[in-house]
Amino acid sequence: MVRQQLPDTRQVARTLVPLGRVAPHQQAGLGARLGGLARGETGAVRVTTGATSVRRFMSEAVVAFRDRHPGAVLEFRTEISGRSCFDALAEGAVDLAWVTVGAPVRGVEQRTVVELPWVLAVRADDPSARRSRITPADLAGGGHIRLPENSSSRTRLDTAFARLGVRLTSDTGVADGDTAILLAGLGRGRAVVPALPGQAATGPVRFLPLPELSPLPVGWAVRRWTALNPPARSFAGLIEEQHGAA
Numbered sequence: 001m002v003r004q005q006l007p008d009t010r011q012v013a014r015t016l017v018p019l020g021r022v023a024p025h026q027q028a029g030l031g032a033r034l035g036g037l038a039r040g041e042t043g044a045v046r047v048t049t050g051a052t053s054v055r056r057f058m059s060e061a062v063v064a065f066r067d068r069h070p071g072a073v074l075e076f077r078t079e080i081s082g083r084s085c086f087d088a089l090a091e092g093a094v095d096l097a098w099v100t101v102g103a104p105v106r107g108v109e110q111r112t113v114v115e116l117p118w119v120l121a122v123r124a125d126d127p128s129a130r131r132s133r134i135t136p137a138d139l140a141g142g143g144h145i146r147l148p149e150n151s152s153s154r155t156r157l158d159t160a161f162a163r164l165g166v167r168l169t170s171d172t173g174v175a176d177g178d179t180a181i182l183l184a185g186l187g188r189g190r191a192v193v194p195a196l197p198g199q200a201a202t203g204p205v206r207f208l209p210l211p212e213l214s215p216l217p218v219g220w221a222v223r224r225w226t227a228l229n230p231p232a233r234s235f236a237g238l239i240e241e242q243h244g245a246a
Contacts, residue, residue: 044073045232048088049098052176056196061238072231082152095232097221100152113219114243116194119207121184129206136166144170145180145191
């Protein structure tokens with residue numbers, strides 16, 4: 001591996017800021033700050049995704065990132081749809097977006113990190129909870145809890161059911177998958193949701209596999225990987241290490 005040679009930070013400081021405008025005693029401090037940026041010790045990482053993804057995918061990475069980069073700032077901007085995340089990237093408001101990976105988007109690079117299988121969340125006393133697996137045909141009819149209409153996961157799910165000729169009806173909608181699971185546990189219906197990290201069958205809820213549905217690919221979207229600052233690359237890498245690159 002070729003080790004990148006970092007520039008002399010004192011020289012960088014003199015290049016960026018004319019010496020006539022920086023007192024001699026300030027040059028060392030300015031050089032140190034620039035060196036911290038180059039080594040990834042300081043700087044800001046701006047991430048956008050849904051609130052559920054922050055809880056399910058990023059909690060451990062946040063702790064590890066703080067240990068590795070105590071001088072860096074980590075900011076989260078939660079959105080309710082993948083489209084909003086892509087818009088934030090295009091505006092330059094964020095560095096990284098955790099999204100459902102799909103069709104190419106102009107000016108954006110996408111990288112799948114993990115593929116999430118679909119499961120049916122039901123109350124433990126539901127008759128279907130005793131089954132080892134569910135087919136899409138078993139889902140036809142009512143009593144379903146809808147994922148948000150503007151979410152990428154809902155779009156993928158609707159497309160899959162249309163292709164299979166399965167029609168679901170529902171009178172209950174939610175803002176995120178965690179709420180759908182909560183309502184399923186309360187007996188308000190059944191919910192088809194992606195299987196998320198740490199999502200175990202506990203309490204009143206059971207998760208039944210739906211292997212006939214193609215997994216949901218999720219991962220990172222950025223404007224350009226090569227343009228990311230060192231802290232942003234580090235945080236993205238932590239997520240990939242913890243959840244396994246697809």
